[in-house]
Amino acid sequence: MLAHGKLIKKSNPNAFTVFIGPCIAKKQEAFEYNTNEVINEVLTFDEIATWLEESNIDLKNLKEENFENPTDINGASFPVKGGIFSNLKSVSDIYGYQYMQADGVDACINILEALSNDELEGVCVELNMCEGSCIGGPAMPSNHPNCYVIEKRVRDFAKNKPVSLESPTSITIESSDLRRTFKEKPIFMPEPTEEEIIEILHSMGKFKDSDQLNCNTCGYKTCRDKAKAVYCNMSEITMCLPFVRKKAESIRNTIFEYTPNAILFLDPDMNIIEINPKAEEILEVNFEDVEGQNIETLVGRDILFDIRLDKSAVIHKKLCIDSKDICIIFEMSFIKEENVYMVIMSDITQEEKNIKALNAMKERTLDAAQEVIDKQMRVAQEIASLLGETTAETKIILTRLKKIAMD
Numbered sequence: 001m002l003a004h005g006k007l008i009k010k011s012n013p014n015a016f017t018v019f020i021g022p023c024i025a026k027k028q029e030a031f032e033y034n035t036n037e038v039i040n041e042v043l044t045f046d047e048i049a050t051w052l053e054e055s056n057i058d059l060k061n062l063k064e065e066n067f068e069n070p071t072d073i074n075g076a077s078f079p080v081k082g083g084i085f086s087n088l089k090s091v092s093d094i095y096g097y098q099y100m101q102a103d104g105v106d107a108c109i110n111i112l113e114a115l116s117n118d119e120l121e122g123v124c125v126e127l128n129m130c131e132g133s134c135i136g137g138p139a140m141p142s143n144h145p146n147c148y149v150i151e152k153r154v155r156d157f158a159k160n161k162p163v164s165l166e167s168p169t170s171i172t173i174e175s176s177d178l179r180r181t182f183k184e185k186p187i188f189m190p191e192p193t194e195e196e197i198i199e200i201l202h203s204m205g206k207f208k209d210s211d212q213l214n215c216n217t218c219g220y221k222t223c224r225d226k227a228k229a230v231y232c233n234m235s236e237i238t239m240c241l242p243f244v245r246k247k248a249e250s251i252r253n254t255i256f257e258y259t260p261n262a263i264l265f266l267d268p269d270m271n272i273i274e275i276n277p278k279a280e281e282i283l284e285v286n287f288e289d290v291e292g293q294n295i296e297t298l299v300g301r302d303i304l305f306d307i308r309l310d311k312s313a314v315i316h317k318k319l320c321i322d323s324k325d326i327c328i329i330f331e332m333s334f335i336k337e338e339n340v341y342m343v344i345m346s347d348i349t350q351e352e353k354n355i356k357a358l359n360a361m362k363e364r365t366l367d368a369a370q371e372v373i374d375k376q377m378r379v380a381q382e383i384a385s386l387l388g389e390t391t392a393e394t395k396i397i398l399t400r401l402k403k404i405a406m407d
């Protein structure tokens with residue numbers, strides 16, 4: 001990228017150079033080595049895709065155009081496996097190196113180990129950290145086709161290009177200084193002790209050997225490698241998917257077990273699949289006894305009528321079950337994704353009893369007030385001429401008291 005940028009800037013010093021590709025490493029490369037500002041900007045394919053989408057531009061509606069500067073077969077093949085080497089073949093031939101290619105992290109590590117152990121000699125190695133080379137880069141648009149489909153398209157595109165081209169400018173690679181200095185960038189990793197590794201494994205819920213799934217989902221080959229990375233602050237325990245899933249499931253289970261509400265799951269025919277301990281307590285049943293039974297047997301038929309007609313309906317009703325001497329708020333909805341009904345019951349038996357007791361007390365108060373009114377009226381009739389005004393006031397006060405009690 002930098003070499004290309006240098007050539008462009010040399011032939012056109014005012015050019016604004018933008019590298020576009022699926023490679024995030026180019027951002028780092030431009031930032032780290034771009035001392036002469038040969039690359040002005042780096043955009044990834046997914047950034048371009050987002051930009052086009054936000055601008056409401058659909059490439060399918062645009063006419064296809066050729067690139068301004070033609071390329072030859074080697075240039076067009078660059079992003080696929082062996083593409084880099086095809087551009088260096090003449091150099092490799094001169095020095096008599098044998099060509100080798102590795103793509104993907106594991107393959108690159110393997111070949112580098114062989115080289116560092118002096119097991120391989122006289123080779124020119126093309127290393128691509130991304131599987132499939134550049135076309136397997138991480139910043140492809142999310143809806144990109146299969147990498148083999150992309151490879152075929154690139155190779156089809158390249159095979160129609162000329163084998164070689166005259167340089168479009170007087171600037172040639174030979175006349176340009178494309179040298180670059182690489183610096184060592186070693187990372188010194190502290191080595192954890194066995195106890196420290198075990199402690200980290202425990203914090204990831206891995207207590208037994210069988211807990212170490214070595215599934216590679218976190219990007220590390222083994223759980224121990226992952227634990228070492230955690231020790232070196234290069235990873236976090238939450239980046240272990242099985243651990244996070246297990247934890248989430250255990251939180252869900254805890255809620256199911258200890259919530260103060262009854263929870264029931266029913267199949268589409270409303271037969272009981274699962275109930276939590278609170279449901280057993282409120283409905284005075286054991287799960288084993290009601291498993292597979294229709295919910296009607298517990299709450300009656302009427303309440304379920306609405307939801308039978310329309311699965312999107314959500315039932316929210318107060319329900320008093322006399323046989324069990326309980327009152328509940330009954331909520332029921334259908335979870336389409338799981339194909340189950342979920343029922344939540346809140347026990348309001350005590351609140352209902354309190355309301356009943358309060359109403360009974362009100363009634364007694366009313367009866368007593370009425371009795372006083374009746375008595376007063378009788379007395380008033382007898383001594384109307386003497387106490388008429390006072391009796392009328394008493395009646396007003398007692399009537400007001402009665403109204404307050406009724407409210």
Ligand code: SF4
Binds near residue numbers: 218226241
């Ligand atoms: S994701 Fe978890 S279980 Fe899988 S290898 Fe990494 S640490 Fe081990």
